[in-house]
Amino acid sequence: MAAQIYSGEKYASRRREISANLAKRPEFHDSKPLPFMTREEKILESSRKLTLISKHMNEIIDPSDKRELYHLNCEVLGIEGNPMALHGDMFIPALTAQASDEQQEKWLSRALRREIIGTYAQTELGHGTNLRKLETIATYDVDTQEFVLHTPQITALKWWPGNLGKSSNYAVVVALMIIKGKNYGPQTFMVPLRDEKTHQPLKGITIGDIGPKLAYNIVDNGFLGFDHYRIPRTNLLMRHTRVEPDGTFVKPPHAKINYSAMVHVRSYMITGQAIMLAYALTIATRYSSVRRQGQIDTTQPEVKVLEYQTQQHRLFPSIARAYAFVFAGAETVRLYERVLQEVETGNVSLMADLHALTSGLKSVVTHQTAQGIEQARMACGGHGYSQASYISEIFGVAVGGCTYEGENLVMLQQLARYLVKSAGLVQAGQSSKLGPLVAYLGAKSDSTSLIDRTPTPGFAEYVKTFQHIARKQTLKAAQKLFGFMEKGDTREVAWNKSTVELNRASRLHTRLYIVEAFVRRVEEVADPRLKEVLTDLLRLHVNYELLDVAAYALEDGFLSSSQLDYIREQLYFYLAKIRPNAVSLVDSWEFSDRELRSVLGRRDGNVYENLFAWAKASPLNKTDVLPSVDKYLKPLMESARASKL
Ligand SMILES: CCCCCCCC/C=C\CCC/C=C/C(=O)SCCNC(=O)CCNC(=O)[C@H](O)C(C)(C)COP(=O)(O)OP(=O)(O)OC[C@H]1O[C@@H](n2cnc3c(N)ncnc32)[C@H](O)[C@@H]1OP(=O)(O)O
Numbered sequence: 001m002a003a004q005i006y007s008g009e010k011y012a013s014r015r016r017e018i019s020a021n022l023a024k025r026p027e028f029h030d031s032k033p034l035p036f037m038t039r040e041e042k043i044l045e046s047s048r049k050l051t052l053i054s055k056h057m058n059e060i061i062d063p064s065d066k067r068e069l070y071h072l073n074c075e076v077l078g079i080e081g082n083p084m085a086l087h088g089d090m091f092i093p094a095l096t097a098q099a100s101d102e103q104q105e106k107w108l109s110r111a112l113r114r115e116i117i118g119t120y121a122q123t124e125l126g127h128g129t130n131l132r133k134l135e136t137i138a139t140y141d142v143d144t145q146e147f148v149l150h151t152p153q154i155t156a157l158k159w160w161p162g163n164l165g166k167s168s169n170y171a172v173v174v175a176l177m178i179i180k181g182k183n184y185g186p187q188t189f190m191v192p193l194r195d196e197k198t199h200q201p202l203k204g205i206t207i208g209d210i211g212p213k214l215a216y217n218i219v220d221n222g223f224l225g226f227d228h229y230r231i232p233r234t235n236l237l238m239r240h241t242r243v244e245p246d247g248t249f250v251k252p253p254h255a256k257i258n259y260s261a262m263v264h265v266r267s268y269m270i271t272g273q274a275i276m277l278a279y280a281l282t283i284a285t286r287y288s289s290v291r292r293q294g295q296i297d298t299t300q301p302e303v304k305v306l307e308y309q310t311q312q313h314r315l316f317p318s319i320a321r322a323y324a325f326v327f328a329g330a331e332t333v334r335l336y337e338r339v340l341q342e343v344e345t346g347n348v349s350l351m352a353d354l355h356a357l358t359s360g361l362k363s364v365v366t367h368q369t370a371q372g373i374e375q376a377r378m379a380c381g382g383h384g385y386s387q388a389s390y391i392s393e394i395f396g397v398a399v400g401g402c403t404y405e406g407e408n409l410v411m412l413q414q415l416a417r418y419l420v421k422s423a424g425l426v427q428a429g430q431s432s433k434l435g436p437l438v439a440y441l442g443a444k445s446d447s448t449s450l451i452d453r454t455p456t457p458g459f460a461e462y463v464k465t466f467q468h469i470a471r472k473q474t475l476k477a478a479q480k481l482f483g484f485m486e487k488g489d490t491r492e493v494a495w496n497k498s499t500v501e502l503n504r505a506s507r508l509h510t511r512l513y514i515v516e517a518f519v520r521r522v523e524e525v526a527d528p529r530l531k532e533v534l535t536d537l538l539r540l541h542v543n544y545e546l547l548d549v550a551a552y553a554l555e556d557g558f559l560s561s562s563q564l565d566y567i568r569e570q571l572y573f574y575l576a577k578i579r580p581n582a583v584s585l586v587d588s589w590e591f592s593d594r595e596l597r598s599v600l601g602r603r604d605g606n607v608y609e610n611l612f613a614w615a616k617a618s619p620l621n622k623t624d625v626l627p628s629v630d631k632y633l634k635p636l637m638e639s640a641r642a643s644k645l
């Protein structure tokens with residue numbers, strides 16, 4: 001099963017080897033539990049381990065293999081980030097996709113050798129979503145052939161970029177490019193921030209950390225201001241866009257080609273989110289198979305809480321989603337790598353499809369992941385609320401994904417633009433022009449769903465039902481938009497009046513895609529035992545997801561209430577059928593205890609002993625009487641006692 005999750009036996013077994021190697025190297029392990037450390041201690045500890053990784057990486061992994069590096073980072077550094085998180089996630093991808101060969105020789109090679117540390121500085125105090133209204137300006141000075149970076153007002157301060165505050169000495173900065181008074185929109189520049197030897201900020205740069213956040217606090221998200229700060233013309237990233245010495249602008253082959261670093265993260269983060277969801281479910285499912293509370297048969301001992309149907313309903317659909325997301329994530333990464341290669345040859349034809357797909361997936365997956373993690377926390381009762389479970393940190397890190405790389409409701413609208421165009425083609429009788437991701441929009445629905453109308457409905461009946469729902473909602477939302485426009489609204493006003501419906505269409509389209517990705521993967525599985533378990537999980541998935549969106553199919557009679565009853569019964573049947581395999585389904589992700597960092601979710605199942613040992617190690621228990629008691633509580637009690645006398 002691990003080979004299914006990790007798209008092949010090779011990587012699955014490499015993960016095991018890497019974990020086994022690290023188990024023998026105590027210097028790579030957390031020196032104490034992360035929840036017992038201050039933010040400063042965590043950053044120090046993470047930097048220590050980062051240095052070890054840089055020194056010994058070649059002995060443990062193939063550093064050219066992104067996935068091996070990712071696993072090494074998960075084991076050693078964990079999810080709370082590290083001082084070079086953005087260096088790998090965005091700085092290097094931005095240089096790879098946007099720097100010219102010459103620029104890559106100068107900077108990318110140094111970045112890859114970790115001679116310099118960089119980040120991606122785009123968002124500002126006043127603007128994150130609307131990139132065209134960024135306020136940092138890069139004005140071209142033809143005389144000196146330099147760009148002058150400037151922060152004209154407080155809202156123009158860069159704000160949020162990861163590792164900008166304290167760790168990075170370079171950044172890929174996004175600024176509005178002005179040449180001879182003309183605004184050429186957001187462009188990307190390579191900008192030195194700190195002296196390479198002293199790490200002091202360079203003259204003209206104001207820089208610092210933005211303070212603690214909900215989670216992800218090892219990362220020093222930062223602020224950055226420029227005071228007429230000059231960089232050479234050749235620091236504009238010029239793989240696709242160019243500015244000649246005389247200020248002539250040479251257009252890229254696609255207007256949004258500079259957004260590639262964002263598309264990179266959106267493509268990879270689907271897998272990252274699946275893994276965080278699986279972390280939380282591993283903890284909650286293991287704990288639920290140890291925790292005993294209450295009885296189902298009063299003549300029998302107390303049961304494991306995993307026997308309760310409600311507990312299964314709380315956890316198992318999310319287990320299925322974690323599998324579905326990791327399968328969908330593998331597809332997005334493949335498409336991203338393909339588009340990256342094609343763009344290199346000047347072919348930008350798939351950029352719009354990739355952008356639409358990743359915009360929808362990032363939104364739906366992060367939202368459902370956060371929901372699933374929070375349910376997993378609640379499924380652990382009181383102990384879920386303790387940081388010993390580590391689920392609150394997993395939640396905090398994962399839920400950030402709803403905001404970063406494009407606020408979810410905004411990104412759903414990006415997909416909606418694509419769907420509306422596709423609906424326009426259908427309306428114009430040009431369905432043959434629809435791309436493969438939306439070809440279903442041009443098909444005709446059956447009059448009713450065939451679920452429960454054939455002896456054993458296959459996945460095709462479910463897929464058709466999801467297609468019917470997504471198609472109906474897309475065409476309806478597009479019609480609403482077109483209707484407002486016909487009545488005289490501008491497109492923008494009409495759009496704003498239709499966005500709740502349009503975003504619904506985007507979600508339904510994306511959920512259909514996720515179901516199809518799951519079906520595609522299960523169909524490929526050859527091993528019959530594995531296929532049976534995955535088929536059960538997929539059946540749970542399709543029934544659960546369909547119930548969740550059934551209102552759309554009930555309202556036009558595509559599904560009847562008796563079919564809905566059938567779907568509910570199927571769901572309950574598969575909850576029970578999956579129960580014996582539930583622990584194996586989460587164990588198949590093969591997370592080591594070190595990677596999971598959860599006292600509650602350890603493989604040995606000794607929950608109570610482990611919790612007690614953890615509590616005893618809490619910094620508060622170092623002494624029996626705290627200074628706060630000596631200083632305040634004792635005098636308070638003493639004076640209360642004295643006044644009674
Ligand atoms: C196993 C590995 C796991 C790895 C896991 C990694 C986890 C990493 C963890 C943590 C890292 C966190 C790092 C976070 C970083 C950041 O947050 S960086 C900042 C991100 N910011 C955003 O995402 C901003 C969102 N806003 C936008 O993207 C844009 O403003 C916009 C909303 C897309 C609008 O852009 P713009 O105003 O320029 O657009 P318009 O002029 O209106 O044009 C819209 C048309 O452009 C098309 N478009 C937009 N983007 C793209 C694209 N990228 N590619 C192709 N086409 C694009 C869009 O479709 C419209 O086309 P149309 O007119 O034909 O409809």
Ligand SMILES: Cc1cc2nc3c(=O)[nH]c(=O)nc-3n(C[C@H](O)[C@H](O)[C@H](O)COP(=O)(O)OP(=O)(O)OC[C@H]3O[C@@H](n4cnc5c(N)ncnc54)[C@H](O)[C@@H]3O)c2cc1C
Nearest residue numbers: 120121122123127128129160161162400403404405406409
């Ligand atoms: C953990 C984390 C890490 C980050 N790392 C980085 C980084 O490394 N580099 C970087 O540059 N940035 C980074 N960011 C910033 C992040 O990309 C932005 O916060 C994000 O893109 C959202 O933009 P915003 O903050 O401007 O939200 P806003 O756009 O102000 O959103 C506020 C509300 O307005 C709504 N809204 C906005 N526009 C529209 C619209 N057109 N239609 C309808 N509703 C709208 C949103 O849906 C939301 O409900 C990070 C953020 C976080 C949380």
